[in-house]
Amino acid sequence: MLSQDLLLAVALGYVVFLFVVAFTADRQGMRRGSWLQSPAIYTLALSVYCTAWTFYGAVGLAARSGLEFATIYLGPTLVFIGWWWTLRKLVRIGRVHRITSIADLVSSRYGKSPALAVVVTVIAVIATTPYIALQLKSITTSFEAISGAQHASRTAFWVACGLAAFTILFGTRSISANERHHGVVAAIAVEAVTKLVALVAVGIFAVWGVAGGVEAIFDRMPAEMVVPQETFDGRWFTMVVLAGAAVLCLPRQFHVTVVENTDERHLLTASWLFPLYMFLISLFVLPIAIAGLAWLPEGSNPDLFVIALPLAFDQQELALLAFIGGFSSATSMVIVASIALSIMVSNHVVAPLALNRMLSERAASGDMRDLLLTSRRVTIAALLGLGFLYLTVSDGGAGLAAMGLTAFVGVAQVLPAMMGGIMWRGATRAGALAGLVAGAVLWLYTLFLPALGGVLPENWMAAGPFGIAALRPQALFGLAGLDPLVHATVWSLGTNILLFVTVSMATSMSALERLQAALFVDVFRTSAGDGPRFVRREAAAEDLFILAQRILGAVPAQRLFDRMARAQGRGSGLPKADDAMVERLERELAGSVGGASAHAMVMRATGGEIVSLTDLIDIADETQKLMETTQRLADKTTELERTADELRRANQRLRRLDRQKDDFLSQVSHELRTPMTSIRSFSEILLSEPQVETEERARFTAIIHAESIRLTRLLDEILDISRLESGYADIPIEQVPIAGVLSTAMDCVAGFAFERGVRMTIDDAVPEVAAAANPDRLLQILINLLSNGIKYNGHAEPRITLHARTEAGRVEIDVADNGGGVTAEEAEDIFAKFTRGTRAPLDRGAGLGLPISRAMAERMGGTLAVVFREDGTSFFRVTLPLAPPSPARAAE
Amino acid sequence: MSRTPEPERAARRWHDAAMGLPMAGIVLLLSPFAQVFAVDGRVFGIPVQVAYVFGAWGLLILIARFVARGMLSELDEPPQARARIAPRPVADADSALGATPPAPR
Numbered sequence: 001m002l003s004q005d006l007l008l009a010v011a012l013g014y015v016v017f018l019f020v021v022a023f024t025a026d027r028q029g030m031r032r033g034s035w036l037q038s039p040a041i042y043t044l045a046l047s048v049y050c051t052a053w054t055f056y057g058a059v060g061l062a063a064r065s066g067l068e069f070a071t072i073y074l075g076p077t078l079v080f081i082g083w084w085w086t087l088r089k090l091v092r093i094g095r096v097h098r099i100t101s102i103a104d105l106v107s108s109r110y111g112k113s114p115a116l117a118v119v120v121t122v123i124a125v126i127a128t129t130p131y132i133a134l135q136l137k138s139i140t141t142s143f144e145a146i147s148g149a150q151h152a153s154r155t156a157f158w159v160a161c162g163l164a165a166f167t168i169l170f171g172t173r174s175i176s177a178n179e180r181h182h183g184v185v186a187a188i189a190v191e192a193v194t195k196l197v198a199l200v201a202v203g204i205f206a207v208w209g210v211a212g213g214v215e216a217i218f219d220r221m222p223a224e225m226v227v228p229q230e231t232f233d234g235r236w237f238t239m240v241v242l243a244g245a246a247v248l249c250l251p252r253q254f255h256v257t258v259v260e261n262t263d264e265r266h267l268l269t270a271s272w273l274f275p276l277y278m279f280l281i282s283l284f285v286l287p288i289a290i291a292g293l294a295w296l297p298e299g300s301n302p303d304l305f306v307i308a309l310p311l312a313f314d315q316q317e318l319a320l321l322a323f324i325g326g327f328s329s330a331t332s333m334v335i336v337a338s339i340a341l342s343i344m345v346s347n348h349v350v351a352p353l354a355l356n357r358m359l360s361e362r363a364a365s366g367d368m369r370d371l372l373l374t375s376r377r378v379t380i381a382a383l384l385g386l387g388f389l390y391l392t393v394s395d396g397g398a399g400l401a402a403m404g405l406t407a408f409v410g411v412a413q414v415l416p417a418m419m420g421g422i423m424w425r426g427a428t429r430a431g432a433l434a435g436l437v438a439g440a441v442l443w444l445y446t447l448f449l450p451a452l453g454g455v456l457p458e459n460w461m462a463a464g465p466f467g468i469a470a471l472r473p474q475a476l477f478g479l480a481g482l483d484p485l486v487h488a489t490v491w492s493l494g495t496n497i498l499l500f501v502t503v504s505m506a507t508s509m510s511a512l513e514r515l516q517a518a519l520f521v522d523v524f525r526t527s528a529g530d531g532p533r534f535v536r537r538e539a540a541a542e543d544l545f546i547l548a549q550r551i552l553g554a555v556p557a558q559r560l561f562d563r564m565a566r567a568q569g570r571g572s573g574l575p576k577a578d579d580a581m582v583e584r585l586e587r588e589l590a591g592s593v594g595g596a597s598a599h600a601m602v603m604r605a606t607g608g609e610i611v612s613l614t615d616l617i618d619i620a621d622e623t624q625k626l627m628e629t630t631q632r633l634a635d636k637t638t639e640l641e642r643t644a645d646e647l648r649r650a651n652q653r654l655r656r657l658d659r660q661k662d663d664f665l666s667q668v669s670h671e672l673r674t675p676m677t678s679i680r681s682f683s684e685i686l687l688s689e690p691q692v693e694t695e696e697r698a699r700f701t702a703i704i705h706a707e708s709i710r711l712t713r714l715l716d717e718i719l720d721i722s723r724l725e726s727g728y729a730d731i732p733i734e735q736v737p738i739a740g741v742l743s744t745a746m747d748c749v750a751g752f753a754f755e756r757g758v759r760m761t762i763d764d765a766v767p768e769v770a771a772a773a774n775p776d777r778l779l780q781i782l783i784n785l786l787s788n789g790i791k792y793n794g795h796a797e798p799r800i801t802l803h804a805r806t807e808a809g810r811v812e813i814d815v816a817d818n819g820g821g822v823t824a825e826e827a828e829d830i831f832a833k834f835t836r837g838t839r840a841p842l843d844r845g846a847g848l849g850l851p852i853s854r855a856m857a858e859r860m861g862g863t864l865a866v867v868f869r870e871d872g873t874s875f876f877r878v879t880l881p882l883a884p885p886s887p888a889r890a891a892e
Numbered sequence: 893m894s895r896t897p898e899p900e901r902a903a904r905r906w907h908d909a910a911m912g913l914p915m916a917g918i919v920l921l922l923s924p925f926a927q928v929f930a931v932d933g934r935v936f937g938i939p940v941q942v943a944y945v946f947g948a949w950g951l952l953i954l955i956a957r958f959v960a961r962g963m964l965s966e967l968d969e970p971p972q973a974r975a976r977i978a979p980r981p982v983a984d985a986d987s988a989l990g991a992t993p994p995a996p997r
Contacts, residue, residue, distance in 0.1 A: 070945055074921055081956040082914025215937030228930040228941040268964055272956035279949055
């Protein structure tokens with residue numbers, strides 16, 4: 001046992017030390033780049049999460065439920081290693097919009113709603129007060145345990161007073177400057193180190209000092225402490241989720257994470273350093289619990305193992321260190337929580353009331369700043385007083401952990417509105433309000449009031465209020481058999497989320513809500529400066545100056561207005577009260593009194609606002625627009641690619657055509673040259689050798705004649721094709737009965753076919769229709785195809801089949817021979833001039849027949865194509881438009 | 893599109909890692925997967941399940957540190973990657989919008 005005097009002296013000395021640290025840091029922190037703005041300090045400040053509940057309660061929880069205590073730290077670990085998803089955005093929004101508290105964030109997001117701010121503030125106060133009481137209780141019980149004193153509530157009173165003094169002194173120095181408190185943060189960081197060192201020291205003592213090694217300590221572990229099959233149950237999952245929600249939503253946690261953040265990059269370091277801190281502080285919890293159960297006398301309070309263990313082994317210095325560690329955990333929580341709550345109460349409850357008063361006595365130049373600071377000081381004192389009162393009245397019987405978890409479920413009610421607000425554009429004020437109120441009421445009824453004990457009548461718990469069993473607080477609507485914590489979480493959070501989503505979808509937003517939603521959800525794409533683009537306000541600069549003086553104080557307001565005037569390029573006097581200036585002023589004020597109050601004040605001064613809806617739609621649809629732009633770009637790219645592709649193909653075709661033209665010229669000269677040569681040589685013979693006999697002469701002349709005819713025909717064909725291709729040829733279209741033209745064509749080549757032994761047949765019955773074509777040209781095409789079939793058919797029993805049918809307003813004539821047709825590779829080329837298929841023996845025909853036929857078919861509005869059968873053989877198909885039915889056909 | 897510049901791609905890899913890490917954490921600590929280690933027995937004198945919870949926890953912290961370091965070095969080096977976390981200039985949003993009418997002064 002240590003003497004009370006010594007303990008008090010040590011505690012007092014420690015507090016004085018903290019005062020010095022805070023005082024020095026407050027001086028230092030003003031400077032940029034000071035060590036106080038390092039990521040390590042930021043991380044240590046985050047450890048305000050680990051309260052006396054951690055220090056004493058986690059060991060107690062471990063002694064009762066084994067590994068379950070770890071969930072309290074695993075939830076925050078998951079949130080911090082997953083900083084990319086939530087914290088990154090929260091911190092950015094906090095910085096851009098000068099958020100002062102979690103209530104401010106929620107209210108600002110939903111159109112700067114004062115009602116939402118009040119609801120969140122009330123939930124936070126209800127959840128936090130018992131929590132503060134717990135910290136005080138932990139200080140007194142540890143004091144009693146270590147000193148042996150009996151009724152130390154007097155100590156608790158003085159501790160509460162001391163904490164209030166510290167908090168008021170360092171936590172309410174100014175109302176602006178983004179609510180950063182360097183002195184407090186430095187003190188919290190020192191306390192963070194103290195509690196970690198103390199707990200680790202006790203842990204090392206438990207493992208190696210008491211048990212004698214890792215193996216030895218776990219040898220003494222009771223079998224029921226860690227039952228592997230029962231660890232990962234519904235309660236485990238619920239507690240991890242709750243702890244994760246708490247690290248985002250607890251007012252003090254939000255304050256250190258978002259409001260006190262000086263550099264977004266600190267979050268990166270904290271993403272692993274804070275989980276590491278929690279890992280280290282949890283490492284020895286289980287061993288201390290085991291050692292306490294094994295070596296301390298039966299019936300010792302597990303919540304005090306941390307102190308009782310060193311005391312039992314007469315390690316007074318270690319016990320003292322543990323006491324200081326616990327003291328640190330408790331005080332840091334109380335300080336930060338009361339600062340965070342005092343900001344919320346003064347900004348969201350006092351400021352709106354003061355605003356009304358300010359309006360009613362317009363002439364009076366009351367200083368709002370003093371009022372707000374006073375209200376914060378009063379709030380801090382009141383919170384600690386309430387906590388103390390709660391402690392003495394309730395004389396808390398429940399374990400430390402129970403109240404902590406109750407508070408977790410309470411603040412978790414803010415999570416849907418907060419996360420929905422920063423992720424989902426469609427979340428509305430009504431939805432957030434409905435979810436929050438319903439969730440909070442259910443939380444109070446199913447968890448908070450039952451946990452208080454004695455507030456709800458006994459028979460309510462067992463039989464339900466007024467005997468209605470469906471309304472039993474811990475088995476609502478018959479949902480019995482669940483752990484009370486899981487039960488309350490499922491009902492309150494479930495209803496909260498359901499109402500939040502459905503009401504949001506059923507209600508519409510005001511213009512300001514829409515603007516704020518866009519600014520928050522797209523915070524990485526917009527900036528606070530976007531505001532004035534959409535909100536138009538008019539005000540007298542003098543009114544605004546008076547307003548600023550009242551809230552910021554005369555000197556800071558003068559400085560701000562000078563800066564704004566300079567930014568507008570004015571040397572002296574007040575700045576012009578344009579939209580941008582009003583918006584900037586509102587943001588500055590929001591950093592002091594919160595978004596909703598600042599908005600209301602500026603609104604009064606400017607006499608309303610016009611949110612330009614058309615402009616607003618632009619920003620509200622920004623994501624949409626960006627997506628559209630991206631889509632358009634992508635479309636353009638594909639289009640460009642397609643065009644490039646087409647160009648490439650066209651280029652290739654042009655090259656091929658160019659080559660074909662060259663080929664054509666050389667072919668033409670070659671084809672012309674052959675007959676010309678023979679004509680020339682025979683004429684020369686006739687000229688130079690008069691003694692040629694008459695028979696010879698006649699033969700030569702016949703050759704010359706035949707060659708001339710061939711030459712003429714060739715030239716005709718070339719002329720023909722160029723006329724056809726250039727479109728000069730005049731081809732009169734008339735009705736051509738198909739049956740007639742087919743038989744004529746067969747008659748024309750019958751002699752030739754007979755000569756070659758080719759049998760020609762007309763397949764099926766030819767339809768009684770007429771094509772719109774030129775009879776001569778069509779005949780020419782058919783004769784050409786037929787004679788090709790006759791000439792180039794290498795089959796032993798050559799046969800040609802003609803086939804005709806109508807198909808969708810067109811008539812198709814197939815000319816097929818059993819020689820196999822052309823190959824797929826040739827199909828492209830045979831319609832080029834002077835090309836002959838591989839089946840054609842060399843030097844037979846000029847290779848102009850098919851190109852001419854195709855050109856003619858096309859000129860008549862039809863086609864000539866090669867059609868492939870499945871076995872690879874092919875035939876020719878002529879397609880022509882059908883002639884409209886007319887009496888002429890009946891005459892056929 | 894496939895020709896993303898090298899630093900950009902490295903930055904994106906870090907972002908992907910930062911996004912994926914909590915999911916790994918959920919799988920390790922909140923999913924039925926954890927039941928695999930719900931067995932009796934000891935490793936180095938520590939009950940298997942205790943060792944598993946703290947081991948997974950420590951592993952997540954190590955990876956988080958690795959990712960945070962990677963992103964910090966990314967932030968310090970190429971300016972184009974900086975835009976991802978550092979405040980974007982307003983002009984950026986404007987130019988992306990293109991059609992936004994200018995605010996009347």
